[in-house]
Amino acid sequence: MFKRIFWFLVGLATGLVIASKAQAYVRAHTPRMAREFVLGPDQDNVTLRTLGSLLEDFNKYRAEKETEMNTTYAEKYGKR
Template sequence: MLKRLFWLGVGMAAGVVIVAKAQSYVRAHTPDGARQFVLGADQDNVTVRTLAALWEDFNDARERRERELSERYVTTPR
Protein backbone atom coordinates (compact mmCIF):
# COMPACT_ATOMS: atom_id res chain seq x y z
CA MET A 1 0.00 0.00 0.00
CA LEU A 2 2.78 2.44 0.86
CA LYS A 3 4.58 1.62 -2.38
CA ARG A 4 1.46 2.52 -4.35
CA LEU A 5 1.05 5.79 -2.48
CA PHE A 6 4.72 6.58 -3.05
CA TRP A 7 4.51 5.95 -6.79
CA LEU A 8 1.22 7.83 -7.02
CA GLY A 9 2.92 10.81 -5.37
CA VAL A 10 5.93 10.51 -7.67
CA GLY A 11 3.62 10.39 -10.70
CA MET A 12 1.68 13.42 -9.56
CA ALA A 13 4.85 15.39 -8.87
CA ALA A 14 6.28 14.42 -12.26
CA GLY A 15 3.03 15.50 -13.91
CA VAL A 16 3.13 18.90 -12.23
CA VAL A 17 6.77 19.40 -13.26
CA ILE A 18 6.07 18.35 -16.86
CA VAL A 19 3.08 20.68 -17.14
CA ALA A 20 5.06 23.57 -15.67
CA LYS A 21 7.95 22.95 -18.09
CA ALA A 22 5.55 22.70 -21.05
CA GLN A 23 3.87 25.96 -20.06
CA SER A 24 7.19 27.76 -19.73
CA TYR A 25 8.22 26.41 -23.15
CA VAL A 26 4.96 27.64 -24.69
CA ARG A 27 5.39 31.00 -22.94
CA ALA A 28 8.94 31.40 -24.28
CA HIS A 29 8.35 30.23 -27.87
CA THR A 30 4.95 31.59 -28.92
CA PRO A 31 3.68 35.05 -29.80
CA ASP A 32 1.56 36.87 -27.22
CA GLY A 33 -1.76 36.35 -29.05
CA ALA A 34 -1.27 32.61 -29.32
CA ARG A 35 -0.07 32.46 -25.71
CA GLN A 36 -3.21 34.21 -24.49
CA PHE A 37 -5.33 31.75 -26.48
CA VAL A 38 -3.56 28.72 -24.98
CA LEU A 39 -2.92 29.93 -21.42
CA GLY A 40 -5.62 32.55 -20.95
CA ALA A 41 -5.32 36.18 -19.97
CA ASP A 42 -3.78 35.48 -16.54
CA GLN A 43 -0.65 33.66 -17.71
CA ASP A 44 1.23 33.78 -14.42
CA ASN A 45 -1.19 31.62 -12.41
CA VAL A 46 -2.10 28.87 -14.89
CA THR A 47 -0.69 26.07 -12.73
CA VAL A 48 -2.50 27.26 -9.62
CA ARG A 49 -5.77 27.69 -11.52
CA THR A 50 -5.42 24.23 -13.07
CA LEU A 51 -4.73 22.55 -9.73
CA ALA A 52 -7.63 24.42 -8.10
CA ALA A 53 -9.99 23.32 -10.87
CA LEU A 54 -8.82 19.70 -10.58
CA TRP A 55 -9.34 19.79 -6.81
CA GLU A 56 -12.84 21.25 -7.27
CA ASP A 57 -13.74 18.57 -9.84
CA PHE A 58 -12.45 15.86 -7.51
CA ASN A 59 -14.51 17.19 -4.59
CA ASP A 60 -17.64 17.47 -6.73
CA ALA A 61 -17.29 13.86 -7.89
CA ARG A 62 -16.58 12.69 -4.34
CA GLU A 63 -19.63 14.47 -2.95
CA ARG A 64 -21.91 13.08 -5.70
CA ARG A 65 -20.66 9.56 -5.03
CA GLU A 66 -21.05 10.01 -1.28
CA ARG A 67 -24.67 11.17 -1.72
CA GLU A 68 -25.37 8.25 -4.04
CA LEU A 69 -23.97 5.73 -1.56
CA SER A 70 -25.79 7.37 1.34
CA GLU A 71 -29.10 7.17 -0.51
CA ARG A 72 -28.49 3.55 -1.41
CA TYR A 73 -27.18 2.16 1.88
CA VAL A 74 -28.13 4.45 4.73
CA THR A 75 -31.56 3.58 6.07
CA THR A 76 -33.63 6.08 7.96
CA PRO A 77 -35.30 4.90 11.16
CA ARG A 78 -39.08 4.76 11.08
Protein backbone atom coordinates in the same frame (compact mmCIF):
# COMPACT_ATOMS: atom_id res chain seq x y z
CA MET B 1 8.08 -0.58 -0.92
CA PHE B 2 10.80 2.03 -0.61
CA LYS B 3 11.85 1.35 -4.19
CA ARG B 4 8.34 2.15 -5.38
CA ILE B 5 8.22 5.36 -3.38
CA PHE B 6 11.66 6.35 -4.65
CA TRP B 7 10.77 5.75 -8.31
CA PHE B 8 7.41 7.46 -7.90
CA LEU B 9 9.15 10.55 -6.50
CA VAL B 10 11.76 10.44 -9.27
CA GLY B 11 8.99 10.27 -11.88
CA LEU B 12 7.07 13.08 -10.19
CA ALA B 13 10.14 15.32 -10.06
CA THR B 14 10.97 14.55 -13.70
CA GLY B 15 7.42 15.34 -14.75
CA LEU B 16 7.46 18.65 -12.89
CA VAL B 17 10.77 19.67 -14.46
CA ILE B 18 9.58 18.72 -17.96
CA ALA B 19 6.29 20.57 -17.49
CA SER B 20 7.99 23.73 -16.25
CA LYS B 21 10.55 23.64 -19.09
CA ALA B 22 7.78 23.11 -21.65
CA GLN B 23 5.79 26.00 -20.23
CA ALA B 24 8.85 28.26 -20.32
CA TYR B 25 9.52 27.23 -23.94
CA VAL B 26 5.93 27.99 -24.93
CA ARG B 27 6.09 31.39 -23.25
CA ALA B 28 9.36 32.26 -24.98
CA HIS B 29 8.48 31.04 -28.50
CA THR B 30 4.78 31.79 -28.90
CA PRO B 31 3.18 35.13 -29.80
CA ARG B 32 1.31 36.82 -26.97
CA MET B 33 -2.16 36.45 -28.53
CA ALA B 34 -1.68 32.72 -29.13
CA ARG B 35 -0.44 32.23 -25.54
CA GLU B 36 -3.45 34.07 -24.16
CA PHE B 37 -5.76 31.92 -26.28
CA VAL B 38 -4.22 28.67 -25.03
CA LEU B 39 -3.22 29.55 -21.46
CA GLY B 40 -5.69 32.34 -20.72
CA PRO B 41 -5.01 35.96 -19.87
CA ASP B 42 -3.56 35.18 -16.41
CA GLN B 43 -0.52 33.17 -17.52
CA ASP B 44 1.34 33.40 -14.24
CA ASN B 45 -1.23 31.33 -12.37
CA VAL B 46 -2.00 28.56 -14.88
CA THR B 47 -0.76 25.87 -12.50
CA LEU B 48 -2.80 27.18 -9.58
CA ARG B 49 -5.93 27.48 -11.72
CA THR B 50 -5.44 23.94 -13.01
CA LEU B 51 -4.95 22.51 -9.51
CA GLY B 52 -7.92 24.52 -8.25
CA SER B 53 -10.20 23.17 -10.95
CA LEU B 54 -8.97 19.60 -10.36
CA LEU B 55 -9.70 19.97 -6.65
CA GLU B 56 -13.12 21.43 -7.42
CA ASP B 57 -13.94 18.53 -9.77
CA PHE B 58 -12.75 16.01 -7.17
CA ASN B 59 -14.88 17.55 -4.43
CA LYS B 60 -17.94 17.65 -6.71
CA TYR B 61 -17.51 13.97 -7.62
CA ARG B 62 -16.90 13.07 -3.97
CA ALA B 63 -20.10 14.84 -2.87
CA GLU B 64 -22.12 13.13 -5.61
CA LYS B 65 -20.72 9.71 -4.72
CA GLU B 66 -21.31 10.32 -1.01
CA THR B 67 -24.95 11.24 -1.67
CA GLU B 68 -25.38 8.17 -3.85
CA MET B 69 -23.88 5.91 -1.21
CA ASN B 70 -26.01 7.45 1.57
CA THR B 71 -29.15 6.98 -0.51
CA THR B 72 -28.26 3.38 -1.28
CA TYR B 73 -27.51 2.70 2.38
CA ALA B 74 -30.75 4.34 3.54
CA GLU B 75 -32.79 2.31 1.05
CA LYS B 76 -31.07 -0.94 1.94
CA TYR B 77 -30.85 -0.67 5.73
CA GLY B 78 -33.23 2.13 6.68
CA LYS B 79 -36.50 0.23 6.27
CA ARG B 80 -36.42 -2.66 8.69
